[in-house]
Amino acid sequence: MCLAIPGKISALHENVGVPMAKVDFGGITREACLSYIPDARIGDYVLVHVGFAISKVDEEEAARTYQYLSEMDQLAELHDGEGDSSDEVP
Amino acid sequence: MKYLDEYRDRRVAQKIVDEIKRIVTRPWVLMEVCGGQTHSIVKYGLDCLLPEQIELVHGPGCPVCVTSLEMIDRAHAIARMPGVIFCSFGDMLRVPGSNGDLFKIKSEGGNIRVVYSPLDCLKIARANPGKKVVFFAIGFETTAPANAMSVWQAKEQAIQNFSVLVSHVLVPPAVTGILDSPNNRVQGFLGPGHVCAISGWTEYEPIVERYKVPIVITGFEPIDILQGVLMCVRQLEQGRAELENGYARAVQREGNSTAQKMVDRVFRVCDRAWRGLGVIPQSGYGLAAEFADFDAERIFDVGRIHAVEPAVCMSGAILQGLRKPLDCPAFGKECSPENPLGATMVSAEGACAAYFNYGRHLVSISALAANG
Amino acid sequence: MTCPVSIMQRKNIVMGHGSGGKLSAQLVRDLFLPAFDNGYLRKLDDQAVFQAGSARLAFSTDSFVVTPLFFPGGNIGELAVNGTVNDLAMSGARPLFLSAAFIIEEGLEIDDLSRIVESMARAARAAGVSIVTGDTKVVDKGSADKLFITTSGVGLVPDGVAISASNVRPGDAVIVSGSIADHGMAVMSVRESMEFEGAILSDTAPLYSLVEAMLGAGEIHALRDPTRGGLATSLCEIASSSSVGFEIDSSAVLVREDVKGACEILGLDPLFVANEGKLVAFVAPDSCTAVLQAMRRTPRGSDACVIGRAVNDHRGMVLLKTEIGGTRVLDLPFSEQLPRIC
Numbered sequence: 001m002c003l004a005i006p007g008k009i010s011a012l013h014e015n016v017g018v019p020m021a022k023v024d025f026g027g028i029t030r031e032a033c034l035s036y037i038p039d040a041r042i043g044d045y046v047l048v049h050v051g052f053a054i055s056k057v058d059e060e061e062a063a064r065t066y067q068y069l070s071e072m073d074q075l076a077e078l079h080d081g082e083g084d085s086s087d088e089v090p
Numbered sequence: 091m092k093y094l095d096e097y098r099d100r101r102v103a104q105k106i107v108d109e110i111k112r113i114v115t116r117p118w119v120l121m122e123v124c125g126g127q128t129h130s131i132v133k134y135g136l137d138c139l140l141p142e143q144i145e146l147v148h149g150p151g152c153p154v155c156v157t158s159l160e161m162i163d164r165a166h167a168i169a170r171m172p173g174v175i176f177c178s179f180g181d182m183l184r185v186p187g188s189n190g191d192l193f194k195i196k197s198e199g200g201n202i203r204v205v206y207s208p209l210d211c212l213k214i215a216r217a218n219p220g221k222k223v224v225f226f227a228i229g230f231e232t233t234a235p236a237n238a239m240s241v242w243q244a245k246e247q248a249i250q251n252f253s254v255l256v257s258h259v260l261v262p263p264a265v266t267g268i269l270d271s272p273n274n275r276v277q278g279f280l281g282p283g284h285v286c287a288i289s290g291w292t293e294y295e296p297i298v299e300r301y302k303v304p305i306v307i308t309g310f311e312p313i314d315i316l317q318g319v320l321m322c323v324r325q326l327e328q329g330r331a332e333l334e335n336g337y338a339r340a341v342q343r344e345g346n347s348t349a350q351k352m353v354d355r356v357f358r359v360c361d362r363a364w365r366g367l368g369v370i371p372q373s374g375y376g377l378a379a380e381f382a383d384f385d386a387e388r389i390f391d392v393g394r395i396h397a398v399e400p401a402v403c404m405s406g407a408i409l410q411g412l413r414k415p416l417d418c419p420a421f422g423k424e425c426s427p428e429n430p431l432g433a434t435m436v437s438a439e440g441a442c443a444a445y446f447n448y449g450r451h452l453v454s455i456s457a458l459a460a461n462g
Numbered sequence: 463m464t465c466p467v468s469i470m471q472r473k474n475i476v477m478g479h480g481s482g483g484k485l486s487a488q489l490v491r492d493l494f495l496p497a498f499d500n501g502y503l504r505k506l507d508d509q510a511v512f513q514a515g516s517a518r519l520a521f522s523t524d525s526f527v528v529t530p531l532f533f534p535g536g537n538i539g540e541l542a543v544n545g546t547v548n549d550l551a552m553s554g555a556r557p558l559f560l561s562a563a564f565i566i567e568e569g570l571e572i573d574d575l576s577r578i579v580e581s582m583a584r585a586a587r588a589a590g591v592s593i594v595t596g597d598t599k600v601v602d603k604g605s606a607d608k609l610f611i612t613t614s615g616v617g618l619v620p621d622g623v624a625i626s627a628s629n630v631r632p633g634d635a636v637i638v639s640g641s642i643a644d645h646g647m648a649v650m651s652v653r654e655s656m657e658f659e660g661a662i663l664s665d666t667a668p669l670y671s672l673v674e675a676m677l678g679a680g681e682i683h684a685l686r687d688p689t690r691g692g693l694a695t696s697l698c699e700i701a702s703s704s705s706v707g708f709e710i711d712s713s714a715v716l717v718r719e720d721v722k723g724a725c726e727i728l729g730l731d732p733l734f735v736a737n738e739g740k741l742v743a744f745v746a747p748d749s750c751t752a753v754l755q756a757m758r759r760t761p762r763g764s765d766a767c768v769i770g771r772a773v774n775d776h777r778g779m780v781l782l783k784t785e786i787g788g789t790r791v792l793d794l795p796f797s798e799q800l801p802r803i804c
Contacts, residue, residue, distance in 0.1 A: 018243070184797075197474045
C-alpha cells in the first residue's frame with residue numbers, strides 16, 4: 001500500500017500560504033505539497049504520495065546501501081573463505 | 091528514474107537471491123505487511139525467484155481491502171444522495187458494497203469523481219458552491235497526513251461545503267492481532283516502509299520485544315523487498331529478533347514529526363472494524379472534535395446500515411496469513427475481481443486480486459519459476 | 463481465461479463495458495455476437511474483409527468519445543481519422559474512403575468544431591484517404607459530452623495478403639513499432655485531478671505507409687493497433703484468437719522516461735495504457751530481421767523492436783518476463799485501469 005514515488009524538486013512556490021513544489025518524475029512535473037518536508041530545497045529528492053512529499057530521500061544512505069547490495073557476491077566469497085556467515089547490514 | 095530504476099536491477103536482484111539461497115537452511119514463513127508490497131511481489135514475480143524454503147504470506151496492509159462493508163455501504167448511501175459530489179481515490183471505485191459499487195452509482199446518476207490528491211477535493215468544493223463535496227478518506231498512516239491537511243485547509247479557508255468520511259486504519263494493532271492468533275505461522279515481518287516514513291518505527295519495538303519476532307522495515311521496489319527478505323532470513327537463521335531498517339533511504343526511527351503533529355491535531359485514535367478481521371480496539375482514526383463540522387458521518391443521515399458478508403469468504407484467514415488465495419474454493423469461480431465476495435479480492439492490492447490479476451490460478455509458481 | 467457471468471445478469475451498462483477489457487468482451491460475446499451472428503463478425507478482428515467482385519475489401523468502424531476534446535499532440539478529430547485508417551491498415555488494406563458522423567451537444571463552440579474538422583481534413587490528406595460521406599446530429603445540452611465522432615472506412619486488401627488475428631503461429635516474432643502508452647498519458651495529463659506538466663504528446667498517426675513497407679519486406683501473420691486496453695490487451699486477444707502462447711520480455715518494451723514517470727505516480731501499468739499511432743506485428747521468424755529493418759527505415763517505425771515470440775506452450779496465455787528476471791502472467795483486465803494510491 002502507499003504508492004510513493006521518488007521525484008526531484010525543480011521549483012518552490014506557495015499556494016494560499018501552503019508551501020508547494022514542482023517535482024520532476026522522469027521528465028514530467030507535478031505539484032506536491034511540501035508542508036511535511038519544511039526544509040526541502042531545489043534539487044532534493046522526495047517521496048510523493050497522493051500529492052504530498054512525505055519523506056526526503058537520504059542520498060548518502062541510498063548510495064551506501066546500494067553499493068553494499070551490488071557487491072554482495074564479493075562479500076559472500078569473503079565470508080565463505082573465513083567460514084563466517086554473519087554480516088552486519090549497514 | 092533515479093531511486094526507482096536501480097531498485098529494479100536484474101543483476102542486483104539475482105545477487106540478493108543468491109545470498110538468500112546461500113544462508114537459508116530451513117523453512118521460514120515471512121509476512122509482508124503492505125498491500126503495495128504484495129502487489130510488487132506478484133507483479134515482478136519475486137516469489138518465483140526465492141528459494142522454496144521461504145514462504146511469503148500476505149498481510150492485511152491494504153486499506154481498501156480492510157475498509158468494513160458497513161463503511162462502504164455508508165459511503166455509497168452518501169454518494170447516492172442528491173446534491174453530493176462524492177470524491178474518492180481510484181482504488182475505492184470498484185469495491186462493491188451490499189448493492190453495487192461507485193461505478194454502478196455513477197451509472198444511476200451519482201456524481202462520482204476520482205481524485206489523485208485530497209487537496210483536489212477542495213478545488214472541486216470551491217468550484218461547486220451549491221453542492222456538498224464529500225471525500226472518502228481511507229488509508230493507513232501514510233495517507234493520514236494528506237487527508238488531515240485537506241480538513242485543516244478546509245477549516246482555514248472556511249470551505250463550508252466540504253466534508254470527509256473517515257475510515258483510516260493503523261498497522262501496529264493489526265500486526266499484534268496476527269501475532270496473538272493461536273494459529274499464527276508468521277515468523278518474521280517485512281514492515282510497512284511508507285507507513286514508517288510517517289510514523290517511524292518506535293511502535294514496532296515493543297512488538298519485537300514482546301513476541302520475539304524480527305521486523306525489517308522494507309520498501310516497495312523489487313530490490314527493497316528482496317533486501318527485506320534477506321535481512322529477515324538472516325535474523326531468523328542467527329536466532330535474532332530485532333527491529334531493523336531495510337529502507338534507510340526513506341525511513342528514520344522518529345518518522346516525520348511535522349506530519350505526525352498534523353495528524354494528532356486533526357484525528358483521534360478510535361476503535362475500527364476491519365473487514366475480515368472484526369473490530370480491533372484503538373486501530374483507526376476518526377476526526378477530532380475540533381473538526382466535527384467536517385465529519386460526513388455526522389452530517390449525512392444514512393439510516394441504519396446492515397451489512398452482511400458472504401459466508402464462503404475466507405479473507406479473514408488470508409489477511410492474517412493463515413490461508414492462501416488458492417486455498418479458497420470460491421477463488422476464480424464465484425469470486426473474482428469482477429465479482430469480489432470479500433476483502434482480499436476487492437482491491438488490486440488484496441492478495442486474492444493480485445493472484446488473480448497476475449494469473450496465479452492459471453499457472454503455478456513452480457511453472458513460473460521454471461519459465462524464468 | 464475464466465469467463466465472467468453473463469451480461470444479462472446485470473441491470474445497467476457500466477463504464478467498464480467500454481474499456482476494452484473482459485467486460486467489453488462479455489458485452490460483445492453475450493449481446494452483439496448472438497444478435498448479429500455471421501462468419502465475419504465471429505472472427506472478432508478490428509475490421510471485416512470480404513470479396514467484392516474480384517477485389518477484397520476491408521471495412522471498419524470506430525467511434526470517438528475522448529474527453530477532453532483537445533489534448534497534447536492532437537484532438538478527437540485526428541483520432542477519428544487515424545483510428546479507422548489504422549483499423550483498416552491492420553488487415554493489410556490500403557485505406558481509401560471514410561465516412562464521418564458527428565453527434566454534437568447543443569452549445570459546442572463552433573470555433574472548437576472548426577479546429578477539429580480542420581484537423582480531420584489534414585489527417586485525411588496525410589493518410590491518403592477521402593472523407594466522402596457523413597452525417598450530423600445535434601442533441602440537447604446534457605445528452606452528449608460536447609462531441610462524439612464515428613468514422614467508418616473501406617480499404618482495398620492487396621492480393622496474397624492474409625492477415626488475421628487467428629493466423630499467428632508458434633515461433634512468430636512479436637514486434638512493436640515504437641514506444642507505448644504515449645497517447646493515454648497525454649490525455650491523462652489534462653484530466654481533472656490527474657494533471658501534470660511535460661512534453662508527452664499523443665502519438666496519433668496513420669500507419670498504412672508503415673504497414674505497406676512491412677508487407678513488402680516479409681511474411682506478416684497478424685497486425686493489431688493497441689488502442690484502448692493497451693499492448694497487453696492486444697497480446698491477450700491475439701493469444702486467444704490464434705490459440706498460441708506468448709513469451710514477452712518486458713525490458714524490451716520501449717516506454718519513454720516521462721511516460722514512465724507519469725505512470726508511476728498514478729500507479730498505472732503502461733502495458734494497459736492506450737496507443738493511437740503504434741502497431742504490434744506477428745511476423746514469421748524468417749522474416750523478422752527484414753521486417754524490422756524495413757520498419758526502422760520509416761518515420762513511424764524508427765523505434766521498432768522485437769519484444770517476444772509466440773510459443774507452443776501455455777496456449778492462449780501471455781507470459782511476461784519481468785525486469786528483475788521473474789515471470790508473471792498478463793491477463794485481460796475486467797475494465798479500465800484506474801489511478802491508485804495503494
